[in-house]
Amino acid sequence: MNTIGCQMNVYDSEQIAKGLKPLHYEITASLEKADLIIVNTCAIREKAEQKVFSFLGRLAGLKRKRPDLIIGVGGCVAQQEGAKILERLPHLDLVFGTHAINRLPAAVQTIVSKKCRIVDIQMADRIKEPDFVANGCEAKHVTRFVTIMQGCDNYCTYCVVPYVRGRESSRRPENIIREIRRLVESGVREVTLLGQNVNSYGKKENLCTFVELLRRINDIDALLRIRFTTSHPKDLSQELILAFNDLHKLCRHIHLPIQSGSNRILKMMNRKYTREIYLEKIDKLRNICPRIAITTDIIVGFPGETRTDFKETLELMKTVEFDALFAFQYSDRPNAAAVRLPGKISKEEKKERLQQVLDLQDYFTTRKNKALKGSIQTVLVEGLSKKQNRVNHSDKSQRLQWSGRTSTNKIVNFFKNDDENASDEDMMGRLVNVKILKTFSHSLWGKTDSKEPTDVGLRGEKSYVT
Numbered sequence: 001m002n003t004i005g006c007q008m009n010v011y012d013s014e015q016i017a018k019g020l021k022p023l024h025y026e027i028t029a030s031l032e033k034a035d036l037i038i039v040n041t042c043a044i045r046e047k048a049e050q051k052v053f054s055f056l057g058r059l060a061g062l063k064r065k066r067p068d069l070i071i072g073v074g075g076c077v078a079q080q081e082g083a084k085i086l087e088r089l090p091h092l093d094l095v096f097g098t099h100a101i102n103r104l105p106a107a108v109q110t111i112v113s114k115k116c117r118i119v120d121i122q123m124a125d126r127i128k129e130p131d132f133v134a135n136g137c138e139a140k141h142v143t144r145f146v147t148i149m150q151g152c153d154n155y156c157t158y159c160v161v162p163y164v165r166g167r168e169s170s171r172r173p174e175n176i177i178r179e180i181r182r183l184v185e186s187g188v189r190e191v192t193l194l195g196q197n198v199n200s201y202g203k204k205e206n207l208c209t210f211v212e213l214l215r216r217i218n219d220i221d222a223l224l225r226i227r228f229t230t231s232h233p234k235d236l237s238q239e240l241i242l243a244f245n246d247l248h249k250l251c252r253h254i255h256l257p258i259q260s261g262s263n264r265i266l267k268m269m270n271r272k273y274t275r276e277i278y279l280e281k282i283d284k285l286r287n288i289c290p291r292i293a294i295t296t297d298i299i300v301g302f303p304g305e306t307r308t309d310f311k312e313t314l315e316l317m318k319t320v321e322f323d324a325l326f327a328f329q330y331s332d333r334p335n336a337a338a339v340r341l342p343g344k345i346s347k348e349e350k351k352e353r354l355q356q357v358l359d360l361q362d363y364f365t366t367r368k369n370k371a372l373k374g375s376i377q378t379v380l381v382e383g384l385s386k387k388q389n390r391v392n393h394s395d396k397s398q399r400l401q402w403s404g405r406t407s408t409n410k411i412v413n414f415f416k417n418d419d420e421n422a423s424d425e426d427m428m429g430r431l432v433n434v435k436i437l438k439t440f441s442h443s444l445w446g447k448t449d450s451k452e453p454t455d456v457g458l459r460g461e462k463s464y465v466t
C-alpha cells in the first residue's frame with residue numbers, strides 16, 4: 001500500500017487494510033512480493049498528482065513480469081479521473097473513488113475471479129460508516145487519526161476537495177466514540193479528529209456540536225490527549241475557544257489556515273473572513289490559553305496576487321508569529337473556480353514568494369524553540385526516535401533515544417535519565433517530563449527529569465497507569 005497525501009488518506013488506508021484482511025491480504029513493505037498493490041492518492045495540488053502518475057507508471061514493469069498482480073488506485077485522483085486512468089495506464093486493474101472504500105474487497109474478489117477491470121467512483125450524499133473499524137489496531141500505536149466527517153461544502157475557489165470528497169457529512173457521535181474506545185483498548189493514548197472543517201461537525205445532520213463531541217471524548221478513560229484538524233477560521237466559535245481552557249485532554253495547539261493576509265485575495269478565495277476577523281480570533285485564543293501553539297497554511301501566488309497583497313501576508317505572519325506553517329505555491333485544480341481567474345503568477349515568482357515565507361517562518365520557529373531551552377516539557381512517548389530506528393537497537397548496552405510530542409505539538413527526542421524509573425518496555429504511551437537541553441529548527445532534545453513541567457503542558461496531565 002502506498003499512501004500519498006493528507007492524514008485523511010492515512011486513515012482511509014488503514015480502513016482499506018482492515019477491509020482486505022478477511023481476504024488474507026497482509027501489508028508488505030516489498031513491492032516485488034505484493035499480490036495486490038493499492039495506491040491511495042492525493043489531488044490537492046498539481047505536484048501531488050504528478051507524483052501519483054509517476055509512481056503508477058513505474059509499476060508497469062512489475063505487471064509485465066507478473067500478470068496476476070492486481071494494481072488498484074484509490075483516493076482523490078481516482079475520484080477525479082475515473083476511467084481515464086485505466087485508458088492512460090493499461091497495466092492497472094482497478095480505480096476506486098473516495099466513497100468506494102467499503103466496496104473495495106468485493107471489487108478485488110471480482111477481479112480475481114473474473115480477470116476483469118473495474119472503475120467504481122460512485123459518490124453518496126451521506127458518509128458511510130467504515131465497515132472495518134472493528135478491532136482497534138493490531139500493531140502497538142500511541143497516536144491514531146479518526147475521521148469524524150468527510151467532504152466539504154465551502155468551495156474555496158482554489159480547492160478540489162468538494163469535487164473529489166463530496167458534500168460535507170458527519171459520522172454519528174456514538175460510532176466515533178465506539179471507535180475511539182476500541183483504539184484506547186488496544187493501547188492508543190492520543191487521537192487526532194479529522195475533518196475539513198471540524199467546526200461545522202454535526203450541524204447539517206443535527207447531531208451534537210463539535211465541542212459536545214470533544215467533551216464526550218474527553219471523558220474516555222485512559223485516553224490522554226485529543227487533537228483535531230482542520231478548523232476553518234470563519235467558523236471558529238467562542239465555545240471551541242473556551243474548550244481549550246475547559247477540556248483538560250485537549251492539546252494546546254490549533255491549526256488555523258489563514259491562506260493569505262490580504263483581504264482582497266481572501267475574498268477572491270471565497271474564504272468568508274477578513275484578516276481583522278482572523279487576528280481577533282487569535283487574540284481570543286491567546287487570552288483564553290496564553291501558551292497555545294498556532295500553526296497555519298499559506299498559499300502564495302494565488303491568481304492576481306500583487307506584491308502588495310503578498311507583503312500583507314508577510315506582515316500578518318509577523319503579527320501572529322506562528323509556531324509553524326505549511327506553505328504552498330498555488331496550482332490550478334480541475335473544476336476549482338480559480339482556474340478561470342486572470343492574472344496567473346509565474347512559476348519563478350511563486351517560488352521566490354514561497355522561499356520568503358519559509359525563511360521568515362524559520363526565524364519564528366527557531367526563536368520559539370530556543371525559548372524552550374531549559375524548560376521542562378510533558379511529552380507523550382510515541383516510540384523510539386527516527387535516528388534510533390535507523391541504528392541496530394538489538395545491542396542491549398546501547399542507550400535508547402525516545403521520541404514524542406509536547407501538547408503544543410513540538411517533537412521532542414530524548415534519553416531517559418538514570419533516575420527515571422519506567423522500564424524501556426513501559427515507555428510507549430507514557431507521559432514523561434523532559435528537560436529541554438538543545439533546540440533545533442524542527443525539534444527539541446533533552447533528558448527525562450523528575451521536576452514538575454514548566455507550564456506549557458496540559459494542566460494536571462498525568463500518565464495512565466494500568
Ligand code: SAM
Pocket residue numbers: 006044045158159160161195196197230231232257259297298299328329330331332333
Ligand atoms: N480544509 C482545510 C482548510 O480549509 O483550511 C484545508 C484542506 S487542504 C487539504 C490543505 C491545504 O492545501 C489548504 O489549506 C491550502 O493551503 C492548500 N491548497 C489547497 N488547494 C490548493 C491549490 N490549488 N494550490 C495550492 N495549495 C492548495
Ligand code: SF4
Pocket residue numbers: 152153154155156159160161162196197232
Ligand atoms: Fe478546501 Fe476550503 Fe473546504 Fe478547506 S474549507 S477543504 S480549503 S474548500
